[in-house]
Amino acid sequence: MTAQMKLGAFLWATGHHIAAWRHPKSHVTAGIDIGHYIQLARTAEAAKFDMIFCEDAAGLREANIGIASQTSRSIGFEPISLLSALAVQTSRIGLVSTASTSYNEPYGLARTFLSLDHLSGGRAGWNLVTSASPIEAANFGATGLKPHADRYERAREFAEVVTGLWHGKASGHDGHSFSVRDPLDLPRSPQGAPVMVQAGASDVGRDLAARTADVVFTAAQTFEEAKAFYDDLKGRMVTYGREPDDIKIMPGVSPVVAQTEAEAREKHEELQELIPDDVGVALLSSYLSISDLGRYPIDGPLPELPESEGMKSRQALVVEQSRRDGLSIRQLARHFAGARGHWRIVGTATQVADELQARFEGGAADGFNVMPSYFPGELDAFATLVVPELQRRGLFRRDYEGRTLRDHLGLKRPA
Amino acid sequence: MDNGATMHLAVSLLPGTSDLTGEPEFRRLVRFVQQAEAAVLDMVLLADCAPASDSGTVNNPMPFEATTLLAALATVTSRIGLVAAASTVAHQPYNLARRFASLDIISHGRAGWNATMARSPREAANFSRPEGFSDTDFRRRGEEYIGIVQGLWQGWDADALLFDKTGGRFHDPGKMHLLDHKGEFFSVRGPLNVARSPQDTPVLVFSGLSEPDLDIAARTADVILLDSGSVESAKVRHDDLKRRATAAGRDPDAVKVLTNISLAPDDSSATVADRLETQFRAKSCDGFIIQLSQLSVFDDFINRVAPELRRRGLFRDTYRGTTLRSHLGLAGGGEQ
Numbered sequence: 001m002t003a004q005m006k007l008g009a010f011l012w013a014t015g016h017h018i019a020a021w022r023h024p025k026s027h028v029t030a031g032i033d034i035g036h037y038i039q040l041a042r043t044a045e046a047a048k049f050d051m052i053f054c055e056d057a058a059g060l061r062e063a064n065i066g067i068a069s070q071t072s073r074s075i076g077f078e079p080i081s082l083l084s085a086l087a088v089q090t091s092r093i094g095l096v097s098t099a100s101t102s103y104n105e106p107y108g109l110a111r112t113f114l115s116l117d118h119l120s121g122g123r124a125g126w127n128l129v130t131s132a133s134p135i136e137a138a139n140f141g142a143t144g145l146k147p148h149a150d151r152y153e154r155a156r157e158f159a160e161v162v163t164g165l166w167h168g169k170a171s172g173h174d175g176h177s178f179s180v181r182d183p184l185d186l187p188r189s190p191q192g193a194p195v196m197v198q199a200g201a202s203d204v205g206r207d208l209a210a211r212t213a214d215v216v217f218t219a220a221q222t223f224e225e226a227k228a229f230y231d232d233l234k235g236r237m238v239t240y241g242r243e244p245d246d247i248k249i250m251p252g253v254s255p256v257v258a259q260t261e262a263e264a265r266e267k268h269e270e271l272q273e274l275i276p277d278d279v280g281v282a283l284l285s286s287y288l289s290i291s292d293l294g295r296y297p298i299d300g301p302l303p304e305l306p307e308s309e310g311m312k313s314r315q316a317l318v319v320e321q322s323r324r325d326g327l328s329i330r331q332l333a334r335h336f337a338g339a340r341g342h343w344r345i346v347g348t349a350t351q352v353a354d355e356l357q358a359r360f361e362g363g364a365a366d367g368f369n370v371m372p373s374y375f376p377g378e379l380d381a382f383a384t385l386v387v388p389e390l391q392r393r394g395l396f397r398r399d400y401e402g403r404t405l406r407d408h409l410g411l412k413r414p415a
Numbered sequence: 416m417d418n419g420a421t422m423h424l425a426v427s428l429l430p431g432t433s434d435l436t437g438e439p440e441f442r443r444l445v446r447f448v449q450q451a452e453a454a455v456l457d458m459v460l461l462a463d464c465a466p467a468s469d470s471g472t473v474n475n476p477m478p479f480e481a482t483t484l485l486a487a488l489a490t491v492t493s494r495i496g497l498v499a500a501a502s503t504v505a506h507q508p509y510n511l512a513r514r515f516a517s518l519d520i521i522s523h524g525r526a527g528w529n530a531t532m533a534r535s536p537r538e539a540a541n542f543s544r545p546e547g548f549s550d551t552d553f554r555r556r557g558e559e560y561i562g563i564v565q566g567l568w569q570g571w572d573a574d575a576l577l578f579d580k581t582g583g584r585f586h587d588p589g590k591m592h593l594l595d596h597k598g599e600f601f602s603v604r605g606p607l608n609v610a611r612s613p614q615d616t617p618v619l620v621f622s623g624l625s626e627p628d629l630d631i632a633a634r635t636a637d638v639i640l641l642d643s644g645s646v647e648s649a650k651v652r653h654d655d656l657k658r659r660a661t662a663a664g665r666d667p668d669a670v671k672v673l674t675n676i677s678l679a680p681d682d683s684s685a686t687v688a689d690r691l692e693t694q695f696r697a698k699s700c701d702g703f704i705i706q707l708s709q710l711s712v713f714d715d716f717i718n719r720v721a722p723e724l725r726r727r728g729l730f731r732d733t734y735r736g737t738t739l740r741s742h743l744g745l746a747g748g749g750e751q
Contacts, residue, residue: 021578021585028578032610034490034521058509060608069588075576075610078517084486085521088441107541108505115480119441119487138604139509181540186478276583 005360005395006248006367006409007387008053008096008217009044011037014072015374016254018283018337019274021072026374031076034085040379041086044093047383048397050408051094051125052086053197053217053369054079058103059136067282080112087120094405096125096197096215101154103131103140106161107180113194114166114186122190122404126162127197127217128208130155152204153177159196159212166193167414191404192413201229210236213247214411217369219342220251226343226364248366248409253356256346256373257381268346271373272334280333287336288315298330342371349385356386357395421731422695422724423671423702423743425498426451426713427460428477440478445491447710454717455734457742458496460529460620460640460704461485482514489522496739498527498620502535503560504542509603512567515617516609524613524738524748527638528564532557532631533623556600558631561619563603565635566594568616570606614738614748633659636670637745640704643675649699671701671743678705678712684719691720692729 013030014021021028030036044052056079062068079097087095095116099109109126117124130151131137137145146154154177161173165184173180198213200206209216210233220226229251234244256271258264277298285293288305296303302322305315322332338344345352359365372378390396406413428447448459463481477484481499488497499518501511511528519526532554539547548556575590594605621632622640632639633656641652657667674694678687691703707713724730740747 022580022583024580028580032520032576038490057608058513059604060606065588065591069586069591070583072585074586074591074606074608075571076608077520078513078609081482081486081514081517081521084483085490088487089490103507103510105505105542112480112483115478115483118478119483135604138602140507141602178543179540179545180543181545182537186480274583 004397005356005365005390006050006215006250007396008051008250008367008369009040009047009049009379010053010055010252010369010371011040011375012055012371013076013375015378016342016371017271017373018071018279019271019276020374022274023271023374023377025377027376028072030375031072034077034082036375037077037082037086038089040376041090041093043376043379043383045090047387048400049093049370050367051096051123051405052083053127054082054097056098056100056129057133057136058100058131059133059139061133061135062282063135064282067279070276070279080116083124084116084119087116087123091121092123092400092403092408094123094125094195094408095120096127096195096405098127098129098199100129100131100136101158102146102151103136104158106158106178107165107182107184109158110162110165111184111186113162114184114189117189117191117194118186122406124189125195125197125215125405127199128155128159128213129199148202149204152200152202152208156208159208163193163196163212191406192415195405195409195411206233206236209233209247210242211240214406215409216247216249218249218251220364221343223359223362223364226251226359227362230364245410246412248411250367250369251359251365252342252371253368254342254344254371254373255352255382255386256344256378257349257352257385259348259385261347261351264346264348268338268373272338275334275337277330277333280337281329283337284318284329284333287318293329296329298333299328301326302329302332349389352382352386353389353393353395356390357393360395420728422691422729423457423673424721424730425458425460425496425673425702425704426456426716427675427704427706428462441487443710444477444484445488447713448488448492448495448497450713450717452492452495454721455731456495457702458498458525458527458618458739459488461488461497461499463500463502482518485518485526486521489518489525492525493523494525494734494737494742496525496527496618496742497522498529498618498739500529500531500622502531502538503557504535504538504544508560508563508601509567509605509607512564512607513609515564516568516607516612519612519614519617520610524740526612527618527620527739529620529622529640530557530561531623532621532625532628554627554631559598559600561631561635563594563596563598563601565616565619566596567603567605567607568612570594571611573611573615576610612748614740616747618739618743618745629656630659630663632656633670634663634665637740638671638673638743641672641674641700643677646694646697646699649674649694650697653699653701669745671745673702673704674700675706676703678707678716680709680712680715684715684723687716687720688723688727688729691724692727695729 014026061073083095195214197215198209199217256268461481485497485499572590577584596603618637620638621636660670738748
């Protein structure tokens, strides 16, 4: 049998498109409706996805309250309680949640994920992140963000303690950031240990992933970017005595799929049209590292900008595109706000499957974390149109081979 | 709303409950909680093994952490209240407020937080504070913590969410409030990124109180759990707590005092019902929390004692509302 790709269903309330909640067919009360999530999880399980994946932030995502009130992202479920509820409403699909090493303690987090693992019969995973948002920091008494290197040093020690506890290490830990005396008071995980997921793309983030991750979630626009990341990360694993197949690399992909290409494009345009101008311009301003883009005519061209001290390469990319394609501020704002920096495929099931196949067989991905633009419609579309096409090509399973998330991902059971 | 004529009944699942271990215990727990719901109990209390226990060894722990267990049980029940213990040492207040707000939405207004006031040196040792706090510091920290959690729960007005697709207004920015708390132990800006609770705020349950905790409890708790004692001593504690609540400007009926009862397999149902009736009629408490030494004892309570209490008009036979606050006869939520 040829290798098959892994698929995650990345759930996010109304959808991954910034204006998803305004789409006539999106479920606008998703953030307070557990039934909606149960339905999504069952859809993903019926389509044999490896896992559902939840993002997290311990605070609002947007500092400007006026902008925040025009998006659906200020409220939602806390993901560990959400996945615990979904654990008993599903039976096979993996359940992965993000949780930050910056504002948790390893003993409590290890225990909570192990409990989720027991509730689900061995289907839990933890996506380790460090928190970089000042909005979150303000909820935890921090006077400012910790420098990147410090955050990762804490994350490294955090991961070491958590995996030690999961593996039943009995002795105490007395380290730089944490001290832990006892072993966990729960039995060992049904899958040996919950699955470790990471998303960091920086040098130090890649090293941590190469050492400890089972799955890596990443963002890559082009094949070349994806391939370079893939080769680099797999290359680093040797240093830690691991084999390349011990990590599954799953870049995000946001497909808009329909029966015909024209229909898919129309659906995408429909979403783009729903982006409120000030939301789009605010996001564009942040990419350009300037604060007052709103004072220029929205249908006019991008003004001459002083060179950024912020995200230099991102600014250059936006300016380049605006000049090349002759785009107005409004058009540019929609372009960048819609995709949020992730790989977007708009087309038929055949076209989407072709693109996924090319990256999978080209050695740029072991699978994909699918980010539907709105829910439930685009998850349904992927499940009913793209998954059968991938199955026809032998690229994706027709049924689960095992019971645990490690089984699905083809990961070794830890000793 | 409850007029206070009938007693409140809760049941507590402790880690030491003898027949709860082994692989199939989640299914057993589901059966147990569904049984408690069929018997119209107000709530089930889920203990959290590690932090609650200070003994050197833990016998027969449940393989679940309480808040994750609550979420799972919420989806297989529809009326009974579910209260999870969670300690103020194991979680940051923002994270804990979020977890319970989320649990309340998952359970459609049936979640409660059991904040244990007792200190646990064993727990401190697993949470990077081997030296612990002094008693006074721990108490001040606890009070500040609870104030933050309750403040975060109130960050969104009941009508803040607009869901206005065509107008592009998801929420009303004027109805979302920052907490902006800057205190001795914590600073928390807020707001919470979880919507308002279906019962306005999850129910706050206190246990493990010592004398200096009583005023904090009387000011903030919805439910106070007390150890059993003689009818006379229970009456004194009950009246004292109600007096403190009044002194804090609250309706004394806004705080429900429940006392522990332990059931042993050999008590007769009439004896148990007599005991409960005596204590309840003496107004020594607003109800009881049943401590189980083993699950089988619960069958006797459900099948014999509860029907006997109903016959005597001491306990209701159906739920009148859908939220935990409504079962307890507390104000809050959309059922007033």
